[in-house]
Amino acid sequence: MSTPPSALRLSAVELILTFSLLFGVTTVVRWVVGPSALSEAVPGTRQQLFIIGAVVGALVVGLVLSPLGRRSGAHMNPAISVAMWRFGVIPGSAVGFYVTAQLTGSLLGVLAARGVWGDVAATAPVTYAALRPAPDWSAAGLFVAEAVTTGVIVLLVGVFTALGHLTRFTPYMVGVVVCLAITLLGASTGGSANPARQFGPALAAGQFSFLWVYLLAPMLGAAMGTVARDLLLGHRRVLTGPAA
Template sequence: MLLFGVVTVVRWVAGPSPVSAAVPQVHGELFLIGACVGLLLAGLILSPAGKASGGHINPAISIAMWRFGLFPGVAVAPYIAAQLLGSLLGTLAGRAIWGPVVASPPVNDASLQPGLGWTAGTLFAAETVSMGVIVLLVGLFLAAPRLVRLVPWLVGLLIGTAIALLGTTTGGSVNPARQFGPAIAAGRLDFLWVYLLAPMVGAVLAASLRNTLLKRPSTSEERP
């Protein structure tokens, strides 16, 4: 659902449509895409399916939740496999519903690329730091009982902001599943390994920092 929604939003906001004609500036398009995706993400986390599964929808978040001691380690690999498979299926569903325009520029199956001059190294660092900031803030909110109910909206706000601010530089992925399906469908694999690995590295580092700040172990038998 997330990736079908992303493809749909990108198709109508960035692709040929009355919306893209009304919002000619790329930064305006990114703001609108970020707002739509942020609201969609918060809604999915709060949905019955999201509540039943934990609403991670992001391999980096699944890893972080495990490192917070709130998710069993044996479930991390199956969750990541499901998230990546869902990413590909959602992308293909978007192409099937909206037609050939999705596979053509400027939509390109909603796949991301870094800006001109960005190398794999600089992209890796930026995606690591971006995901690290998100995970650290989410982890601190989860540690404060009065703030836990705000986490879905915090995640939506942070991801939406990342899209709006980083779209022209890193692409604003901060989610391995966000890029996996679109990159496979579009055949744009040059930086895929960075988009897959860097957010997970950022999640591990940020979770360790959060646990250190709260003086808690990295993993535990605690369950949500």
């Protein structure tokens, strides 16, 4: 378990990782969706979502396997941090530090992307890569979808990190799941399953509709995922965690 000073250091690492993730997300959306030769060559929404999903999934894998990622656990997602607390990987006293760092990194990441790519990152169709559900989705439907998606991710992470023969494949599994969520759900729910994914983009874009859903539903989903993991495997100890 982390001591308070170590929790502060690790949360600083989470800020850097989440900053990198959101900078990368905004960047790939800028070039795949915004005005560019790539967006003209791949005009279909589903194809664009697949490219975005593949690049973001690969980015997630790279960040998890990086030295910084190995140090903090590379949650980059408040829902994952809550799950890791429930799994006994980090102490409850560290969760607030992690979540604050992740949300701060999210906002700083999209603002940095705006600084690099200019106004095109802030205007439609990029709009800081902020998510919004399809017009026919209600807040209740979106809440259920985001909670269930996050619950499945947490369940898979909990299973993979608890079973020794699967643990080393966890980063790649997460990358594939992120790619699938973006590709399959991007046009309907946004495929977030991560409060930090929407927090920075929504604040920067002034897009507050459904923000509470994107923030709260994954947290409930994380709780459900940990319960499902415990029902499936019992209170088996997770085999990986942040380095002190």
